[in-house]
Amino acid sequence: MTLSHLATEDVFVVERNDADFRAGQGMTKGLGIVFRKFRKALFGKPNSDRADTEGQFNVQYPEERLAMPEAYRNMPILLYDDATGHELCTSCFQCERICPPQVIHITQAKDPATGKPVPAAAKFVLEYDTCMSCGYCAEVCPFDAIKMDHDFELSTANHPELDVDYNRLLRPVSYYETIAPTMWSDVKEQAMKKLQNNIKRRPGDIGRDHGQKIKGGAPVAAAATPAAGAAPAAAAKPRGPVAAIGKNMPEDKTAKLLAIRAANAAKRGGGAADAAPVAQAAPVVEAVADAPAAVSAAPTGPVAAIGQNMSEDKRAKLEAIRAAKRAERGE
Amino acid sequence: MLKTEELQINIGPQHPSTHGVFRMLVTVDGETLVDLKPVFGYLHRNHEQLGEVNTYLQNMPFTDRLDYFNSMVNNHAYARTIETLAGVEVPERAQYIRVIMDELSRILNHATAMGFMLGDMGAWQTALLWGMREREKILDMFEYVSGARMMCNYCRFGGVVRDIDDWFITELKKLMQGLPHYFDDFEGLLLNSEILLARARNIGVLPKELALAYSVTGPVLRGSGVAYDIRKAEPYAVYDRFKFKVPVGTVGDVYDRFLVRIAEMRESYKILEQALEQLPDATGGFINPKVKQQSLKAPAGEAYARVESPKGELGFYVVSDGSGSAYRYKVRAPSFINLSALADMCKGYTIADVVVILGSIDIVMGEVDR
Ligand code: SF4
Ligand code: SF4
Numbered sequence: 001m002t003l004s005h006l007a008t009e010d011v012f013v014v015e016r017n018d019a020d021f022r023a024g025q026g027m028t029k030g031l032g033i034v035f036r037k038f039r040k041a042l043f044g045k046p047n048s049d050r051a052d053t054e055g056q057f058n059v060q061y062p063e064e065r066l067a068m069p070e071a072y073r074n075m076p077i078l079l080y081d082d083a084t085g086h087e088l089c090t091s092c093f094q095c096e097r098i099c100p101p102q103v104i105h106i107t108q109a110k111d112p113a114t115g116k117p118v119p120a121a122a123k124f125v126l127e128y129d130t131c132m133s134c135g136y137c138a139e140v141c142p143f144d145a146i147k148m149d150h151d152f153e154l155s156t157a158n159h160p161e162l163d164v165d166y167n168r169l170l171r172p173v174s175y176y177e178t179i180a181p182t183m184w185s186d187v188k189e190q191a192m193k194k195l196q197n198n199i200k201r202r203p204g205d206i207g208r209d210h211g212q213k214i215k216g217g218a219p220v221a222a223a224a225t226p227a228a229g230a231a232p233a234a235a236a237k238p239r240g241p242v243a244a245i246g247k248n249m250p251e252d253k254t255a256k257l258l259a260i261r262a263a264n265a266a267k268r269g270g271g272a273a274d275a276a277p278v279a280q281a282a283p284v285v286e287a288v289a290d291a292p293a294a295v296s297a298a299p300t301g302p303v304a305a306i307g308q309n310m311s312e313d314k315r316a317k318l319e320a321i322r323a324a325k326r327a328e329r330g331e
Numbered sequence: 332m333l334k335t336e337e338l339q340i341n342i343g344p345q346h347p348s349t350h351g352v353f354r355m356l357v358t359v360d361g362e363t364l365v366d367l368k369p370v371f372g373y374l375h376r377n378h379e380q381l382g383e384v385n386t387y388l389q390n391m392p393f394t395d396r397l398d399y400f401n402s403m404v405n406n407h408a409y410a411r412t413i414e415t416l417a418g419v420e421v422p423e424r425a426q427y428i429r430v431i432m433d434e435l436s437r438i439l440n441h442a443t444a445m446g447f448m449l450g451d452m453g454a455w456q457t458a459l460l461w462g463m464r465e466r467e468k469i470l471d472m473f474e475y476v477s478g479a480r481m482m483c484n485y486c487r488f489g490g491v492v493r494d495i496d497d498w499f500i501t502e503l504k505k506l507m508q509g510l511p512h513y514f515d516d517f518e519g520l521l522l523n524s525e526i527l528l529a530r531a532r533n534i535g536v537l538p539k540e541l542a543l544a545y546s547v548t549g550p551v552l553r554g555s556g557v558a559y560d561i562r563k564a565e566p567y568a569v570y571d572r573f574k575f576k577v578p579v580g581t582v583g584d585v586y587d588r589f590l591v592r593i594a595e596m597r598e599s600y601k602i603l604e605q606a607l608e609q610l611p612d613a614t615g616g617f618i619n620p621k622v623k624q625q626s627l628k629a630p631a632g633e634a635y636a637r638v639e640s641p642k643g644e645l646g647f648y649v650v651s652d653g654s655g656s657a658y659r660y661k662v663r664a665p666s667f668i669n670l671s672a673l674a675d676m677c678k679g680y681t682i683a684d685v686v687v688i689l690g691s692i693d694i695v696m697g698e699v700d701r
Binding site for chain 1: 492526528558581590
C-alpha cells in the first residue's frame with residue numbers, strides 16, 4: 001500500500017536498534033555522559049551562554065534575576081507626565097473596546113461647569129486578576145497612555161485588591177523610560193505633543209487629580225487616597241542575562257528580602273536549633289489543652305506518665321473510668 | 332486454570348502521569364489491560380464559543396492557551412485561517428519569521444515531550460531537565476521578541492507584531508551552535524539504554540491502517556510509517572524553499588515515535604539554518620501595513636487553514652457572515668484526535684505501559700479540551 005504523498009527522496013526511515021539486550025552497555029555509556037555533565041555543573045561557573053550545553057544554568061531567584069527584555073509584558077499601567085502631573089489617558093475607550101476579556105472600565109471626566117466631556121478619565125479600573133496580559137491595550141492606545149509593566153511579583157492573599165484603580169495604575173513617564181527606553185523614545189515626541197493639546201482642553205485639575213506626584217515630591221492636587229506604588233525604579237536595568245545578587249532588583253524588594261532574611265536568622269539564632277520548634281509549639285499546646293503543666297518541658301519519650309500532657313478534664317475523665325473499672329473488678 | 336476477575340480502575344484526572352486533567356477508565360485483568368475509556372472535558376473553557384463572540388483580533392491571545400507549549404504555532408495557524416478568509420497578503424519576511432518561530436517551537440516541544448515521556452518511564456529527571464534547559468533558552472528569545480515566554484500572541488493578520496533584530500539573530504546563531512551537542516547528548520544518553528529499549532520497543536504498536544482510520548497526524552502517524560507532513564504535502568508559508576526530510580518509523584511503537592521526534596528536531600535544525608541564510612534576501616517587512624487589525628472584516632464565506640504543529644495537523648475552520656467576528660469557529664486539535672487512538676494502542680499491554688504510551692502520543696490538555 002502506498003500511503004506516501006511525498007517524493008521518496010524527501011523521506012527517510014529512522015534507524016532502530018533491534019539488537020538483543022547486552023547487559024547494561026548502553027546504560028553505562030549514558031551514565032558516562034551524565035557524569036561528565038554533572039562534573040561540569042558541580043564545579044562549573046554559572047553559565048548563560050546560549051551556545052553552551054554544559055555548566056550551571058540555574059538562576060537563583062529571587063537573589064538573581066534575569067534582566068527583562070523591553071518588550072516584556074505583564075500588567076498594564078497608566079502613565080502621567082513628570083513635569084505637570086497630567087495623565088496621558090484621554091478616555092478614548094480604544095483599550096476598553098479591544099480588551100479580549102473586557103477587564104478595563106473607564107469613566108470619562110466631565111467639566112463640572114458645563115457638564116461637557118473632557119479628554120481625561122475620571123475613573124479607570126482594571127481587573128488585574130482577569131487580565132490576560134495580551135498587551136493589546138498598549139498596542140492600540142493612540143495616546144501611549146497605557147503601557148505594560150515589568151513587575152510580576154503581584155501575588156496577594158487579598159483577592160479584591162486585584163481590582164486596581166488609578167491610585168495603583170499610575171506611573172510617571174520617567175519610570176516607563178527606565179524599563180523600556182527605546183520603546184519609549186520611539187513614541188515620546190508624538191505622545192507628548194498630543195498630551196500638550198489635551199492639557200489645553202482640561203479645566204482645573206482634571207487629568208491630574210489622582211494623587212500623582214510631580215518632580216519635587218508633593219501631590220499636584222489633593223486626592224481622596226494617596227498615591228501608592230508610583231516610585232520609579234532606582235536605576236536603569238543592566239542588559240546582561242544573569243546578574244549578581246541584588247542586581248535587576250528594585251530597592252524596596254531588596255529591602256524586603258533582607259528583612260525576611262534577618263527575621264529568619266534571628267529565629268535560628270534565638271537558641272539551640274532543636275529547641276526552637278519546642279518553644280514554638282508550646283503556645284499551641286497551651287491554647288488547645290489549657291493545661292499549664294503541659295507547657296513546661298514536654299517529655300520526649302513516646303509514653304508519658306499519667307497526667308502529663310493532659311488537660312484537667314481529660315485527666316478527671318480518665319480517673320473516673322479507672323475508678324469504675326476498679327469497682328467492677330471489686331477492688 | 333485459575334480464573335481471575337476483571338477489575339475497573341480509574342487513572343486520573345489528578346495524576347502526574349496523565350499530563351493534565353485527563354481521566355482514563357481502565358479495565359484490567361491482572362496486570363493486562365483489557366479496555367480503556369478516555370474521559371476528557373475537565374479543562375473545557377468554551378474556547379470555540381468565545382471565538383464566535385470575540386472579534387478576529389481579540390481571539391488571537393486565546394489561541395495561545397490551546398497548546399501552551401507552542402503558542403507561536405497556534406498563532407500562525409489561526410492567522411493563516413483569517414488571512415485566507417479575508418484575502419490578506421503576508422510579506423515574505425514575515426513568512427520567514429513565522430517559520431523560524433515554528434521550528435524553534437518544534438524543537439522545544441519535542442525536547443520536553445520526550446523528557447516527560449522518559450520521566451513516565453522512570454528516567455527521572457535528567458532527560459527532562461536537559462530538554463528544559465534548551466527550552467528555556469528558546470523561551471528567553473520568544474520573550475524578547477513577543478513579550479511573553481509562553482503566551483506569545485506574536486502573529487498578526489498579515490505578519491507578526493514585532494520584527495526580529497540583530498540581538499535575536501545573534502542569539503539564535505549561538506543557540507544553534509549548542510543544539511547539535513544537545514541532540515548528541517540526548518541520543519547518547521538514551522538511544523541504547525536497555526531500560527528505554529525494554530520499555531519502548533514493541534510497546535503501544537499502532538498499525539498503519541489503524542492510524543489512518545483514526546486520522547492520527549504528526550509524529551504518531553509518521554512513527555507508524557506513513558510519510559505525511561503538511562509542510563511537504565501542502566507547503567505553506569515558505570516551506571517549499573527548504574530542503575529537509577520527513578522521518579518515518581517502521582513498527583509504529585513507542586520507540587519509533589521517540590526516534591521520529593529526535594530525527595525531526597535535527598530536521599528542524601536544518602530548516603532553521605536555511606531560513607537564517609535566506610532571511611536577509613526576503614522582501615517586504617514583518618507585517619503588511621495595509622491590514623486593519625482591529626476592525627478586520629472578512630467577506631461571507633468559510634476557510635480552513637492548517638499547519639504542521641509539533642503535535643500534528645493543527646487546523647482552524649472559520650465561517651464568516653461578513654461581520655467582524657466569526658459565525659462559526661472550530662479547532663482541529665491534533666492532540667485530541669491522536670488521543671482517540673489511545674485505547675487501541677494500549678489494549679493487551681500492561682498497566683505500567685499505559686502511561687508510557689500516553690506520554691509517547693504527546694498530548695496537551697489545553698488543546699484536547701479547549
Ligand atoms: S488608555 Fe489609551 S486607549 Fe485607553 S482610554 Fe486612555 S487614551 Fe484611550
Ligand atoms: S493586557 Fe489585554 S487583557 Fe490585560 S487589560 Fe490590556 S487588553 Fe485587557
